[in-house]
Amino acid sequence: MNRPTRILYLEDQPLDVELVKATLASDYVDCDLAWVNGRDAYLSALQDPWNYDVLLVDYSLPDIGGDEALEIARRTAPDLPFIFLSGHIGDERAVECLRRGATDYVLKTNLPRLAPVVSRALEEAREAAARKAAEASHARVAALLRAALESTSEGILVVDLAGRISAYNRKFLSMCGIPEFVMAPMQLDGVVQYLDGQFGDASALLEEVRLLKNQSDREAGGVLALPGNRTIRESSRPHKIGPETVGRVLSFQEAAPRETPQELLKGVGGGRSAFTAAALAARIVPWVLQGERVIMPDAGPGILGLEKAPEDLADLVALLHPDDVRFFQEALERSLNVGFSARMRRRDGSWVWTRWSVDRGMEGYRGSIQEIVEEAWRRDRELERRQMAGARLATQALAWRTLGPLQDALEALRELRSGKAEPAALDRATNLLETAAATLAQARDLAAQDLPAAQPLDPDLFMERFLPMARILAGPECPVSFQPAGNLPPVALDPAQMRAALGALVENAREAMGGRGPIRLATRLLFPRAHRPGSLPGPMRTRVILEVQDEGPGIPPALRERVLEPFFTTGPDAQRGGLGLTRARETALAHGGSLQLDCPPEGGTAVRILLPALA
Structure with missing residues (x-):
């Protein structure tokens, strides 16, 4: 039977201790919570650090600060996960603590996040111990x-x-x-x-x-x-x-001599010699991909309703609906015997749902295609479920980011009405209301964004025209430069939406550097990767990259999974939520592209919008 998780909790408020115990118990975390109050008790407890599995520390205590508590823990118990639990720690200070060795941090206003953070910290500690054991042997x-x-x-x-x-x-x-x-x-x-x-x-x-x-x-x-x-x-x-x-x-x-195309087709489905005839009788069409060449039985196009059989990889991909091509790419990249559902275009231009199988072999790829029914209904229901889940997540994030400032503003206004408020209370209430209003305005703008009215544009020319706007958004202390790639193919984009997305990235870059430091804009071209049987296929279309790069502190690994959450921010004002990366990602997806983050260990962040190039 597993023993309870042992937690050492440094805190000066008994009520907060009871609240943490109740929160962990409600999340079914089996733990023994040892409470210490003050520097001496904390030092005494850490004389035997192996008695604990996790350190939970309030950042602000009367006789010991969070920085000192972290330094003591890293010196006496370097392998113990260290988590700050505080009501007053800004994102900038939290990021600095993570750099100095803290495992994570949780705000007391967001206690539901405590149990997952503790569980993840314990798992990371177990992995680190296993890694040390492996290195020792x-x-x-x-x-x-x-x-x-x-x-x-x-x-x-x-x-x-x-x-x-x-x-x-x-x-x-x-x-x-x-x-x-x-x-x-x-x-x-x-x-x-x-x-x-x-x-x-x-x-x-x-x-x-x-x-x-x-x-x-x-x-x-x-x-x-x-x-x-x-x-x-x-x-x-x-x-x-x-x-x-x-x-x-x-x-x-x-290796033995290569199989002939006929032998390869017979091998689809487990090496049974009669498979091809039986499969075609069941309206299952086998195919083989050797290099760039596609092999399919003569009867295959008629069964699938195709005008002609695909001759190469590009022809095979062209059969798929553009939104479903990624399933084929993922199947090629994965291990053996992968299946997926996708829409396929018939000769009359209609789309039909099909079931694909992909199997990687030494000579290339083998697979089969079969028309299926009821798949459209199931996939639509799954898409609806995911959309509802995303809407719930965004609504929850919006509530967290606006409810706190509004409640604080109301409290300040009540103090003003009672006549007990200090002169600065009105300014504080105004700032809090402006924060909530700005967050709601960002959410309104994102929700009101229509599908892009795309038009073919030269990427370098578009970025040149965006440059004056970028310099205004960055401010005088953040010089903005642009490095064009030159001779780029055109891309289809909505100028207004893309300017808004890039503007949000420029503002993010400025905030990441504290309002001071260079911002670099750039364009680049990403070519398709050559395909070779047995190797991983690369992107099948040439893409153009629009990049915004800063020299800020970067994004710590512990936060990289959260930066695309709605309203999450690492800026100095913890009360202000951000939609910069979320808006840029949604704009890229609406244009048929994607968003990439590059956070090198030496610092700085590059955000890249990848857009498909027009032929």
Whole structure:
């Protein structure tokens, strides 16, 4: 039986302690809460830090401040999760505390968030402990790995996520004819250069590692050609230490001759030779993707109501409704035997719901297509459910951001009416009401935004015309520069909506830097990634990037999941909610694009709106 979670709570208000106990109990958190009041009691309790699982600390106490409490905890109990629970801590101060080692923070006005934060902190602590244990046994594992590498009949190459070679065996060297001196620097680039004259596609090795760097938990495979009609079957899988993926393990085997298109079609569905005829009789159409070539039985187009059979990957994608293409892309990127539903266009221009299967093999992709019924109704109900859930989330966030300022403003006005208020009470009430009004105005503007009236525009010209507006929004202490990419294809956008979205991002950048610092606008072009069987496909359309970059403190990892929540802000005024990122994301989605955040460890934030380029 699991023991209760042991929490050390530093707090000077007994009523708040009872409220926290009741909140955790109502959320079914089994815990023992040890309450200490004051600096001496806190120091005494931390003499035995292993008695506790979590530290919960009020930021403002009479004889010890939150900064000192955090410093003591990190010195005496560095592995214990540390959570601030306070009624008065602004987002700017909270971010600074997170930088100095705090795990998270919760406002006393938002106690329902306490239980999830405690649970997540405990889980992260358990993961950190497991990671340390894995690192402690690394030397023993390395010795076992070397023995296993040399005993296998496969060629093995282990590469980290940066493209450096971690390990290899002699079978790999002999299979590919690589001398020891080529491997000595332990760099994959050097191996690829040496193999450039031998492999039909030597860069495939390097491409495999680079493409999987951001999707390191996925498995992949392919076939590499060697001189003399020799082929090597390559497979790639994640290399893990504990829960963490640290690289890739690539294995190589001598491959048999490639299957013919007819053999590939027979293999769809488990290798049964009679599958194709039986599938077509059941109105299931198999297909195979080899490189860019699509193979489909002659009877397939007639069963699906197509004008002609797709000949390549672009033709296959063109069958799908634009809103459903992403399901196909995700299926190609995932592991074996993936299914999804999508709308497909018939020769008469109508859309019909179909069920697709995708299976990754060494020679490429195999799958099937079958018309289905009732799917439109189910998908519409699911879309309606998600929309209602999103509306509830936005309404809840709006209530949290406006209810507090309104209640404080009413209290200040009551004090004025009673004659007991200080002279500054009127200014305070006015500021609070302005905060609530500004939040409601942002929500009104976002809700009133129509579908974009898009028109083809030159991205660089559009950004040049937006630049004066950006400089006004940024203010005199935040110089704004623009770096055009030049020779960009046009994009379809609504100028008014996109200016509003970019303006919100400029204001976010200004607030992130405290009103002082440079803001850079830029445009770039993102090309489709070349497709190779067994590797992960990239985007299938060229996209144009509109970027807003600042040199602020960046967004800590603990907050990156929340920054797209409606009204969430990391600005200095904790009472003011923000819709900048939310509005930019919704505008990008309405234009058929997406929003990306880049928060490098050295600081700064780049927000990118990706829009599909027009042909």
